Amino acid sequence: MNKRNQLRLVTLGAALAPLSAMAHTGHEVSGFFQGIAHPLTGADHLLVMLAVGLLAAGRSRVGGLNRESIAIPAAFLFAMVGGTLLALAGVAVPFVEQGIVVSVMAAGVLLALAVRFSLVMGAVVAASFALFHGLAHGAELPLAASPLGYIAGFMISTAALLMAGTKLGQLADSYSLGLISRIAGVAVAAFGIAVAV
Numbered sequence: 001m002n003k004r005n006q007l008r009l010v011t012l013g014a015a016l017a018p019l020s021a022m023a024h025t026g027h028e029v030s031g032f033f034q035g036i037a038h039p040l041t042g043a044d045h046l047l048v049m050l051a052v053g054l055l056a057a058g059r060s061r062v063g064g065l066n067r068e069s070i071a072i073p074a075a076f077l078f079a080m081v082g083g084t085l086l087a088l089a090g091v092a093v094p095f096v097e098q099g100i101v102v103s104v105m106a107a108g109v110l111l112a113l114a115v116r117f118s119l120v121m122g123a124v125v126a127a128s129f130a131l132f133h134g135l136a137h138g139a140e141l142p143l144a145a146s147p148l149g150y151i152a153g154f155m156i157s158t159a160a161l162l163m164a165g166t167k168l169g170q171l172a173d174s175y176s177l178g179l180i181s182r183i184a185g186v187a188v189a190a191f192g193i194a195v196a197v
Helices: 003-016 032-040 044-056 065-090 098-111 120-140 147-174 178-196
Strands: none
Touching: 003 044, 003 178, 032 044, 032 147, 044 065, 044 120, 044 147, 044 178, 065 120, 065 147, 098 120, 098 178, 120 147
16 A cells, blocks of 8 residues: 555544544534534544445545435435424434434444445435434524524534545545445444444
């Protein structure tokens, strides 16, 4: 493996390293900058968003866009916002944190097994993961806070993480480093299992 590919491997590993155990404890959720920081400071969100991007990479070439690399991350982003709005509207869904943990484990397993979805199924899977993350975001917002800035902030971070995962997946595929995505999947699933235990 040449130095360029080694650097990519190290970058991918660093991107997938957890920053904290979960994203839903002891942080301010009132404004735009807190919204930007939120997905970046909780390993559960960070790992799922990168994993969904890796899953969406499909077989597209580096720098190229295909329907999967746009539609699957978009489905995740819109479902997460939908979950947030449902929570803000007072819709109570049981087992949200458990759903988040399951989404981390499932995303990891899908990556590890190199599962390739159809466009529709990929969007449905991504949206189901995102719904739980969005419900958690919405439940955290205090009633006195204006949620618009926070939502805008976490949408920006989420979109950036999804794009980063897609780009990493495209790079891995183009350099025949599919093993990297599989290893990343094992690491993501292991993190989910560790959180669940």
